[in-house]
Structures are given as structure tokens and as C-alpha cells.
Amino acid sequence: MRTTLVTALLSALSLTSASATSGSPQSQQQTTFTLWIPSSPALPNPNALPPSTHATLSSLQQTYTAPLSAANAFAFRNVTPGSYLADVHCGTHAFAPLRVDVFAGKAGGGEKKEAWTGLLVRAWETYRGNDWDNKGAEAPRSGGEYGRFPVRVLGPKEYYIERGSFSIFGILKNPMILMGLVSMVLFLGVPKLIDNMDPEMRAEFEEQQKNNPMNSLMGGGQQAGANPMGNFDMAAFLAGQGSKSEGESSSGGGKKGGKR
Template identity: 40%
Template sequence: SLSALLLFVAATFTTVLSASLTLTIPPSNLLPNPNTLPAGTHATLTSLPSPKDREDANSHVPHPLTAPLTRSASFVFRNLKATKPESYLLDIRSAEYVFAPYRVDISADGTVLGVWETYRGNPWDNRGPEKFVVDAATGNGAKALEVTVEAKVLARRGFYEERARFSPLSLFKNPMILLALVALGFTFGMPKLMENMDPEMRAEFEKQSRSSPISGATRNAMAGGGGPGNFDLAGWMAG
């Protein structure tokens, strides 16, 4: 019948006007080969509830649109229909990499108005760098039906902490090791210094060492005897 034909033409016309959004993943330093992404990687478009829907507890919460990963390392959202202007959060969910989220605005007729990079934890109106914006002056409405945006890889997920490797240089950062090395240097270096010392200076040094109260007390202690009775250690240390 004529009515059925009109409905078919209207449905076909609506399908033709429905916009499609393609998200590609270009090679980068963090992800040199996008084709190595796991098959479970997918992209989602989630609409934000209006203030009226937030107040109404019985309001219908729409399910997010999902696009799987294609062989060309891209995500394609087809037939983006909307009964009213909608704002979506575009997010790529991957088990190995973190991607930047985007804000996608779609008009009531299904065309993409703009795509901007957004930031988590910030107000929704805080838009980042734009990826695509419809310019009414140039009339690129036809281009808005097939929009292609490049995704941005932020970081690679790390689930395991690498164990620190052993380094010989780390031993020299230990204060106890440094003190032991200094003491070892004095032990083996002092005899060499005494051998290379001038004979007169060496004799004077030995004479002062024998006459020193500390040296005498040390020798008596090593010999098992007591210290000299007329030696006042506190007075000597006080000068």
C-alpha cells in the first residue's frame, strides 16, 4: 500500500541521514602497532542523564552504545540516532592501555556537532582540544554524517612492579661500608706513610707518641696494668 511505501521511504531516509562516528588508533610511541590490541578492546558511547532524569528515580537509564575493535584498529558507531540533542562520553576500554576520553555532541537529526577531548574529574563543560566541530558558515553538514577522529593513547597499564636489580655501586651508598673502607685505608695506608716519612720527622713523631698520655694509658691497658696515678684525664681533655 501507499502508506507502507511511505513508511519504508521515511525509514530509509532516516537511516541515510543517521551519522556514523569512526575512531581510529594511529601508531604512537606507546603503541607502535595498534593491531596488537586484545580482541576484547571496545569503545563505548554513554549519554549523560538530564537534571530531570536525575531527580526521577524511575527514569529510564539508556544503555551505552558499544563498538568492537575492527581489523583496521578502529571503532565504528553507525546510525547515531537521537530524538533530541544529546551529549555522549566516548571512552575506549582496554586491558593494557589507557586512552583519552572524548565528548561527542549529536544533534536531534543525528549529525555529529562536535568532538572534544575531555578530562576526568572536571566539569562536563570544561572542553579540551577539539577534534571535530561543525562549521555552519562553511556548510560541512554533509561531512558531519561520517566523522573520523583519531584516538590518543595516554599510558600503558602496569600491573607488576619490577624488582630492583643488584648493582655493585649500591654497596658504596651504605654508610657502614664507607666507614669500613676508610678504616681499612688507614690500616694499610699508615704503615706506608710511616715508611716514606723523613727519618727526623719519624723520630719526632714516635717521641711525641710515646710521651702522649693517651698512648701511655693505651699501652698500660694493653699490658694489663692500671693508668698512671697522677694523670687527670678530665683535666687533660679540658685543656
């Protein structure tokens, strides 16, 4: 009799726990959403994508894979809550990755107990190497209960680099070549420009060049107010000898002293 009562109690407890589990949110912690490829200038006809195109939804715990359907979409089913990175793998085109967050939606607040209403899905554009908390533009959602998020096409993939060809314009774009050409034009054009100048203007130009203080620095002729250190002989000074002018004055003084 006691065995029968214990068995009945155990069966009642198992049925109660099973009913509680079936009605709890944990049994509904899965959702379905879709990524679809719209037509764009980079991909006018999505139907031209190869059949091997597929999408992955990956996180640290698990990974989902969805093939390309006839409607140019990727359906992810039985997705549990979490934060995922959605990538579209295609051999001909590149797609922008998406950050997809699946989380439980809550209703109510304050002192009332929050009621579980289901799983919500939101997506944002991102790129590899970006901080995970730095979200980009949010992808628009459509499709009602089962969300549909568009995937942006970046453009066709290029596996080959076009061989460079010889171009005279490419050579002229080099900064060193441009500087050389400008210097050559100045070197050859300025003298001809001076020869074709008006005589009075030319005489005025030559007078200005004579009074230019840069002539003394560039090795020009002796002028009034020139640097007195221009005739300084550094080698003779280091050898213990005076300058030429001092030597000549000393030799002249010696002759005068001899005569005296």
C-alpha cells in the first residue's frame, strides 16, 4: 500500500514539473529569423549567385549555418538567445557582416512581476576588427513575427590584379619628375626672357642684381659693405700664420725698419 502511494506521489510530481516546464519560457527560448539579399547596383540580379553561397551565424558557444534559398534568403531556425556575428560566404561577391542580438522581450515593470513575451531579434552593420560594443547602422526589420533583415552587398570580389602598363602620364605624375621639369624650364627660360626684355628694364634689373646682398654669400664680386671675413684664410690661421694682408704689412714694415 505504501509503495502504491509513493509511486502515485512521484508520478504526480513528475507531471507537475513537466507541465511547469512546458509552460515556462525556457521551452520557448528559440526563434527564427531570415537574412535576405536585395537587388542593388553592386548586385542587380541576386539570382546569379552561385549555389554554394551560404550564411553563418556564429558566437563563442555555437554556430548556425543556412544555405541560400530560391528566394535569395538565409533562414536561421531554432536560434537561442545571444549575440552573434552573421557572415555571408560567397565566391563572387562580398557582403557586409551583421551583428545579430537575440534576447527575451519583457513586459511590465515596477513592483509587478515582469512577464515573458518572447524573443526579439535586432541587427546592426559591423566589420571585423571593430569593437563589439560599437554598433553601426541598424538594419531595418520586416516580416512580422519572423524578422527579415537585408544584407548589404559590398561589391564583386577581385582575385587578380591587373598588370600595370607603361604610361607617359604616370611618369609625369611623379613629383620628382615635375620638379625637374620646372627647374629646367626656369633654367632655360629665364635667360631668354632677360634677353628679350626692354633695355631700360634690363638695366634696372641688372642694377638690382648688383645691389642684391645675396651676391656676397653666393661668391659675387667685392662690394661696398661686403663681409670682411670673406678673405679670411682658415688654414693659415690654424698653422699660426696671419692673413695675406697682415703678412704683406709686416714684410713692408720690416723693409722700412731696415732702411732706418
